[in-house]
């Protein structure tokens with residue numbers, strides 16, 4: 377009993393009390409620091425989570441700023457922008473979890489594109505450079521547009537951290553890159569500068585058909601290189617004649633055409649697509665699977681039969 381009483385009534389001097397306080401604080405501080413430093417694993421996990429969040433934010437930036445020219449899945453859009461998800465662009469990487477808990481990229485195949493153009497930095501630095509400052513000249517006449525600058529300092533809409541995040545998102549495609557034959561690839565440096573074949577002059581009727589295309593507002597959703605706005609809701613019509621030939625030969629068309637007899641010529645297919653847009657829904661649009669019921673279904677009533685004929689005649693020149 378007496379020892380407890382002694383502890384309760386113990387009154388050390390003021391200095392001793394301050395010293396004990398300081399010492400116990402120092403002990404506690406060093407314990408905390410030790411725990412924090414030795415728990416490298418948690419620190420590295422945080423690093424990995426940070427990257428995952430950057431990719432997530434980057435996906436949003438990509439959808440808002442890049443998809444309209446590079447395709448929603450990075451497949452590229454003819455005339456508007458090359459694929460950023462193709463294997464030849466991002467290369468191929470796998471993920472490996474290190475002993476310390478960090479998840480790192482392991483390069484299996486490097487980017488062929490940055491080798492082709494002789495970029496000496498990393499793929500990341502190339503993406504950042506192009507995105508920040510744009511490409512003020514057209515490197516090839518396969519593109520109808522110049523690359524806009526995106527950095528806010530250059531008058532663009534993005535902060536440096538958003539550009540870093542969208543870069544992380546693009547580089548992450550290297551885990552599962554798009555096969556090159558499913559992507560719109562850029563021409564090799566120096567190629568694609570040759571003039572395009574001189575277009576065969578349009579006949580009067582075809583010229584009129586082109587005006588119908590412009591006046592009916594088709595370019596709100598479709599793109600024809602150099603003609604009107606480059607819409608990206610419906611498929612590009614750059615080579616619609618060739619595409620029409622492929623469609624009518626495809627199993628998908630034969631199986632899924634409904635309420636209308638299957639077209640047997642490209643001309644029939646093009647006319648059918650315009651006046652009965654829901655008879656057959658094209659599988660792939662620039663922003664993913666084609667939506668049904670989006671293309672107006674009343675052109676049969678709003679465009680005269682003669683103009684429809686001229687419109688189809690014009691579209692058959694796109695091969």
Ligand code: HEC
Pocket residue numbers: 437438441442443444445446455456457458459460465489502503506507511513514515516519520521522523524526542562
């Ligand atoms: C207005 C259309 C357009 C938009 C929007 C656009 N790009 Fe591009 N992009 C292009 C074109 C065209 C090229 C090819 C330019 C050239 O080589 O002359 C290109 C090329 C690139 C390249 C180089 C690809 C290669 O194979 O060398 C990168 C990287 C790139 N864009 C990133 C982006 C990112 C990231 C965004 C969104 C923040 C974006 N782009 C938005 C049109 C666009």
Ligand code: HEC
Pocket residue numbers: 589592593594595596597598609610611616619620623646649650653654656657658661666667668669670671672675687
């Ligand atoms: C509001 C958007 C929109 C407008 C406007 C529009 N289209 Fe479409 N078009 C689409 C969509 C989406 C598809 C793909 C879905 C489908 O097959 O119906 C399509 C498909 C097509 C196809 C088939 C393409 C292929 O690859 O097989 C042709 C041809 C076509 N449209 C021509 C036209 C013409 C010509 C006009 C103007 C008279 C026009 N479209 C107006 C959205 C539109």
